[in-house]
Amino acid sequence: MKYIDFVDLSYTPKTTDVVCDFYVETDELSLKEAAGGVAAESSIGTWTELTTTKPYVEELAARVFNIDGNNISVAYPIELFEPGNMPNILSSVAGNVFGLRALKNLRLNNIHLPMELVRSFKGPKYGITEIRKLLKVNDRPLVGTIIKPKLGLKTKDHAKVGYEAWVGGCDIVKDDENLSSQNFNPFQDRITATLEMRDQAEEETGEKKVYMPNITSKTKEMLERATFVKDHGGRYIMIDILTCGFSALQTIREQDFDLVIHAHRAGHAAFTKNPKHGISMRVIAKTVRIIGVDQLHVGTVVGKMSETREEVSDNCEALRTKLDNLKEVLPVASGGLHPGLVPSLMSFFGKDFVIQAGGGIHGHSGGTVSGAKAMRQAVDATLQGVSLKEYAETHKELQRALKIWK
Numbered sequence: 001m002k003y004i005d006f007v008d009l010s011y012t013p014k015t016t017d018v019v020c021d022f023y024v025e026t027d028e029l030s031l032k033e034a035a036g037g038v039a040a041e042s043s044i045g046t047w048t049e050l051t052t053t054k055p056y057v058e059e060l061a062a063r064v065f066n067i068d069g070n071n072i073s074v075a076y077p078i079e080l081f082e083p084g085n086m087p088n089i090l091s092s093v094a095g096n097v098f099g100l101r102a103l104k105n106l107r108l109n110n111i112h113l114p115m116e117l118v119r120s121f122k123g124p125k126y127g128i129t130e131i132r133k134l135l136k137v138n139d140r141p142l143v144g145t146i147i148k149p150k151l152g153l154k155t156k157d158h159a160k161v162g163y164e165a166w167v168g169g170c171d172i173v174k175d176d177e178n179l180s181s182q183n184f185n186p187f188q189d190r191i192t193a194t195l196e197m198r199d200q201a202e203e204e205t206g207e208k209k210v211y212m213p214n215i216t217s218k219t220k221e222m223l224e225r226a227t228f229v230k231d232h233g234g235r236y237i238m239i240d241i242l243t244c245g246f247s248a249l250q251t252i253r254e255q256d257f258d259l260v261i262h263a264h265r266a267g268h269a270a271f272t273k274n275p276k277h278g279i280s281m282r283v284i285a286k287t288v289r290i291i292g293v294d295q296l297h298v299g300t301v302v303g304k305m306s307e308t309r310e311e312v313s314d315n316c317e318a319l320r321t322k323l324d325n326l327k328e329v330l331p332v333a334s335g336g337l338h339p340g341l342v343p344s345l346m347s348f349f350g351k352d353f354v355i356q357a358g359g360g361i362h363g364h365s366g367g368t369v370s371g372a373k374a375m376r377q378a379v380d381a382t383l384q385g386v387s388l389k390e391y392a393e394t395h396k397e398l399q400r401a402l403k404i405w406k
Contacts, residue, residue, distance in 0.1 A: 001045055001058065003029070003036035011065040013075040019112040020074050020093050023276060025105040034103060035064040035072040042097045043076055071109075083120035086246045086291055089113075094279055105276040111283050118290055118324045122253050126260045126294040127327025128352050134235060134260065135171055135208045140383055141351055143375050144172030145368075146334070146358035151178060155185050159193040161368055165361060166201030166209045168372025172354065173198075174212035177240050177266040187213070188228060195232055212262045216240040219248040226257050238262040241288055241296075242271075253292035262332075263293035272307075281311060285318035285329075295330035295354065302344050304336025309348070316349070332356050338363075338405040339398055340388060342378035355379070364401055374401035 013019050026034035040046065043062035044053070060080055066073040074093075082088045094108050132138050145165045147158055162173040173194070181187035191213055198209045215225035215237045222244065226237050241249050241263045253261065271279040285296055298315035299307035307315075319329035331353045333345055338360030345355060357375060364371030374397040381391035381398070392399035 001040065001053065001061065002049070003033045003040050003045070006036040006039035006043075006045060006061055007032055007064040007067075009065060009067065011063045011075065013065060014077075016078040016114045016116060017075040018078065018081065018089070018093065018114065018117065020076070020108060021110040022072050022074065023070055023105070023107040023109055024072055024103065025070055025276060026102055027104050028102040031067065031070065032064075035067055035074075037100060037102060038072065038097055038106065039064045039074045041100060042074070042093050042095065043080060078114055078116060081117060083117055084250075086121070086250060086287060089117070090246065090287070094283075098277075105274075107275070107277050108279045108283055110280065111286060113290065115324050118326065121250075121290045122256070122292040123290060123326040124261075124292050124294045124329055125253075125256070125327075128330045129327070131260060131294060131330055135210065137171060137208075139351065140379055141346060141349070142171045142330075142354045143169060143372070143379060144174060144332075144354050144356040145170050145361045145372065146174055146176050146356065147179070148176075148358045148362040150176035150358075151182070153185060155189045155193050158185055158190060159197045161362070162194050162211060163197035163201055164368035165372045166198065167204055168361075168369040169376035170209075170361070170372045171207070172210050172212065172236075172356070174236075174238055174262065174356070175214035176358070177214065177216075177264045179214055180217060187215075187225060191229055191232055191234065195234060199233075210236050210260075212236040212238040214238045214240065214264070215252075216244045219244075219251050222248060222252055223255065226252060226255070226259060230257055230259055234259065236260045236262055238264055239293075240264050240266045241293065242267045242284070246287070246291060249288065249293070250291055260295070261293045263288050263296040265297045280314070281307070282314040282318045285315045286323075289319055289323070289326060289329045293329060294327075295332050297334050297356075298331040300333045300335050300337060300341075300345070301348050302337070302341045312348075320352075328352075330354060334358075336360070339374045339378035339401040340405050342375070343382045343388065346379070346382050360401075360405065363404065364397070365404060366397060366400055370397045370400065373397040 039062040062076045237259045272281045299312040334356035337357040361371035377395045377398040
């Protein structure tokens with residue numbers, strides 16, 4: 001079969017097909033041939049005619065069924081994929097095809113899995129509703145922080161920063177993505193010390209608090225670390241989903257730990273930042289929701305990250321839109337946030353999200369406790385429909401924060 005044979009604009013996808021939306025650019029082929037090349041190389045075809053192809057194999061060909069400018073849609077028969085195997089699915093539709101010389105640019109913008117494949121994965125164990133039950137917070141965004149500096153603090157100081165954030169008003173304290181089990185802060189020591197501080201903060205504040213330790217490592221080590229967290233009273237684990245890989249993520253989810261899975265997307269921009277090439281964050285968001293994470297970083301619109309309003313909206317939609325019976329995943333806004341940005345964040349995200357601020361809490365001139373208080377005050381003011389400037393007149397922590405971050 002030639003590339004052009006994989007284009008059938010009269011084809012109507014079956015409900016069991018996997019459908020992918022691509023952006024394609026080529027300097028060597030017609031767009032129709034390039035589109036066919038994407039379908040061929042990601043299913044049963046290759047660059048030349050074969051003597052080994054059988055009629056029953058040809059029935060499994062992917063089909064380009066829509067071409068709209070440089071945007072194409074490809075339908076893949078479900079038989080091409082192994083149920084419950086996300087690495088297999090992505091190796092097919094987002095694998096070698098990106099390396100085709102004839103393609104100047106190729107971007108996977110969306111993926112739609114049929115219900116039969118969706119149901120072969122566990123999906124989120126907790127999701128938005130169960131996370132709110134766990135934390136007993138129902139009417140506002142969750143407020144979180146990342147321990148800063150992200151690397152270098154010894155265990156005792158790491159735990160102390162967590163304690164100060166919790167008593168100041170944070171619901172969530174988490175490790176940064178590159179903190180693992182370095183000599184200055186070994187994993188097991190950190191879990192024990194930080195959870196002790198969580199318990200103390202809960203006793204003093206009367207609020208539920210959670211700690212998200214980063215368990216990212218070799219898969220076997222991740223299983224051992226998750227077990228350690230659970231055995232020591234932890235409620236959450238954090239995973240760098242892209243650097244550890246979807247296989248490791250699936251393995252953790254399929255153990256069915258009674259732990260909320262927080263997904264950090266470290267490294268995503270290597271795939272997502274170029275609007276003409278790579279894989280969109282929406283695809284990653286949808287994929288890890290199907291696998292079974294409970295919350296995921298999605299961008300901020302404001303702050304230091306580069307994603308557009310439309311991209312962040314697409315990411316949130318992937319986490320919340322109805323997809324069989326999958327629970328909704330809690331979006332996390334993180335990256336360059338501070339109290340002054342809270343009204344804009346809540347205007348965009350609503351109430352069902354996490355405001356995750358690192359420097360915007362620990363950079364407060366009054367210290368971490370004051371930074372956490374300022375963030376909660378900004379949330380309270382916004383919920384009450386009061387401007388931050390007005391609310392700050394009677395809340396010194398917020399007043400100071402607004403002077404620091406303008």
